[in-house]
Amino acid sequence: MTMTCYHALRLLALLPLLLLLGNAEANESNTNKTLSPYFQVAGDDEALPLQETRAQVDIAGVIASVNIRQVYQNSGNDPIEAVYVFPGSTRAAVYAMTMTIGERRVTAKIKERQAAKAAYQQAKKAGKRASLLEQQRPNVFQMKVANIMPGDRVVVELAYSELIVPEQGVYEFVYPAVVGPRYSELPVYGASDSDQWIANPYLHQGEKAPYAFGVEVSLAAGLPIQSIMSPSHDVTVAYDDHGAAKIGLKSAGADNGNRDYVLRYRLRGEEIETGLLLHRGETENFFLLLAQPPERVVNAAIPPREYIFVVDVSGSMHGFPLDIGKKLMVELLSRLRPTDGFNILFFSGGSSLLAERPLPATENNIEKAIEMMESQRGGGGTRLLPALQRAMRQPAASGVSRSFVVVTDGYIAVETDVFDYVKRNLNNANFFAFGIGSGVNRFLIEGLARKAGAANPSSSRRRTKRCRPRNVSATISKLRC
Template identity: 30%
Template structure:
């Protein structure tokens, strides 16, 4: 990812820019371009990196600091940008791609929805410090921060179709499996997420594939599982299905319309023996029925009537909604919760801790609505809830996506997955292992002292035990497995540090920090910093400028309180600085998907 900070003023400037990346991004490389020279970033503990950057800034040296304040939010700081000059930085990240419905999907967030902070209404300190809060342009103000999007796609197998629901694409076919993909010239506004999908011509895949990456005498392994199709004759048992709909102010406009259509489609998929309820929330949470009811025509009609009356307004107090949704009424019923929201909250860590505490055997499915939902929170919530995350950006695709989701909900393909190897293994991630659903691949990562040669997999399939024993043979060596394993393990330690007893927090924080330093990754506790040794500013004042982001396409704030939605204005050191800091973003993404025989192998993308 390239970011160029331009300073059109006559003053020395520090540029500050907070932005989202894909929710699984592992940022591990940073470079600052100074003329013909390239200055490599170094990973440091967060406080040390800040000290190095602050010292360089005061000494008049060019410097860059890349931090991860939370989730998928990152902040770049560039010190000592000369008048009428620009500084370009380049950083790299790796992310896992989702394989589902015979292909892959890549989503690159280009803007973040303004996030509700429940502490602001209570007069408490914000969950996200002011320096990392995104500053937005005013409604009606022309968009800034143009973006150029190019993807070099080596798909590994013949591709049947490439498309985007968010942008117009120009596709230059190099071969059946190699394409140059560019967003149209008119699609350069960074006001919605960039989504590109590709589907393979081949529809038959191996059920099990194993990849390894040797690093410093250890083997990092990735097991890819493609579950068998569930039997069409299997009927799902009695269940309780709870819909939770966000009707807060951030859902105004297209988002609430899409969400209502999604639930209408979902209600049409209920069986008469299902029990259901609909919960709504903004500042408070309430439900259509006092307790779940059978999906009779009368009850569905009453629920639809209540749904039609809802308007998007007020704050996003998600804690009450999650508590209500995860409170079980009947332990005998299999419980599924479908949570439909844009996820515009800033207290993700506290909410994830609540989910972990209350979930029990409930399965949680999240549906992201709008042009730029908080996918980090919704994906992590679904992972914790052993469900799936569905993103819907195109109103015309709502019914199709919800029907596909319900096919998966009705028939989980593999549950209670357990693996065994012929050699010891450790640090299995994710933990607990997720359920796998129809036409979706699952990935398990773990460490071994040598390459495995045989494995056993046990699971539940169609409510019956399933068992597979397979010799691995020669495993493929794939770069990036160690990076992804480390990212997941760092995230695991970080979440434990935030949601555990006070006397255990320092231990988990120390483990996360140590692992991030070892694997050169930006985290909540580590940052990348690059400093040019040559001072360029002597004596002149330095003004700090927070660069403003566009509001998401279709977002309205007429009835939203800017104090609780972090609609901070640009932080300037003088009135003339309002237009001083401009940023141009060019994102060049190169994807390499590894293939072996007839198997779609690997889902590691480096941007």
């Protein structure tokens, strides 16, 4: 991506500089120097142009919208070009950038990398004020601002959004503030443009950033907030109501920018919580529905469940893969509750059922299922689609959460037909897939998880998730909850 972007701890003004590379390297030619970061000391008459970088963060539910404002000013006597390397979130989607000089406001355009660089160089040579944003790594950006004239005050604004994914009930927003120095053995001479940023100067521990740094967060959680804290900075928290708050920095010191800004918050989760956020746009209106699971799920809150296991016993499963499949089935069956219902459909070229109707998960029925599973030897073709169709025709009880669990190595040639069938039936059941063996057909297993969910965004991701139960061999390929 090439445009214009973010904030952090790097600045390079193209004026006479003293480069301190150490005695061993000071007299060497460029062909022997590497891209490892170096010191950069400005002359007495040079004014570093970055004055401040500030972020306004608006969090609505699980979506963070970040607006960054950077101010450059040349208080020296010569035109300069500022080159500024700064970090970004690996999950960010940059969608807007503007540059304001005096009364003139310019909106950036996204272009192919080489075309954008050529346009920037052309404007620079013509003496025009221009800016260029380049993504050097998924989490490293480089901003160039050309022809900052003496006395010029340039304001660059960048906007991006990202999704906040909670882990163990904790929501975390991170605003990166530091690009750590990279070790590199690449020579300066001949290094590609995308690697030249590595040789940027950097601040050392104890040095204060030569610009102001600030972050303000407006949080609209949509649900009652239990707690807010920052492990990285001293913050102030002002609650607007139970589900909204404003978070600021206690001090505006320059040292706020020498580490990443981390904000964590919890939502109340003793019971299932739901919330609705509304937004009125210029041409469209939007809503965001939120559902927070309880901290602990009690058995009484779990609805009646029914599992139909669709188990591959074809020739490709013979031996080791089927042995692993048997262990998996023992693990899954042993975790069913007595109030759950289940059935097993074994398939190869044809198919057979454990029972004509789902059975209650009693101890006797589970023993019967394990015995039938242990008797399988593996042989014949792999007709997964007819097996799914037969399993789906099983009579369904009313008021029951129904799930189909596919256990296979995936060695079929009609993957897309299976995907289409699952997509059409997402409203009738949940789907889970387990890949068995050392060479699983990942296109099928991952496609069941990914493509089915993408085809019906309104359906829960749990419908197509891949899980790995505990105490089962690692030969169950890439399965995680």
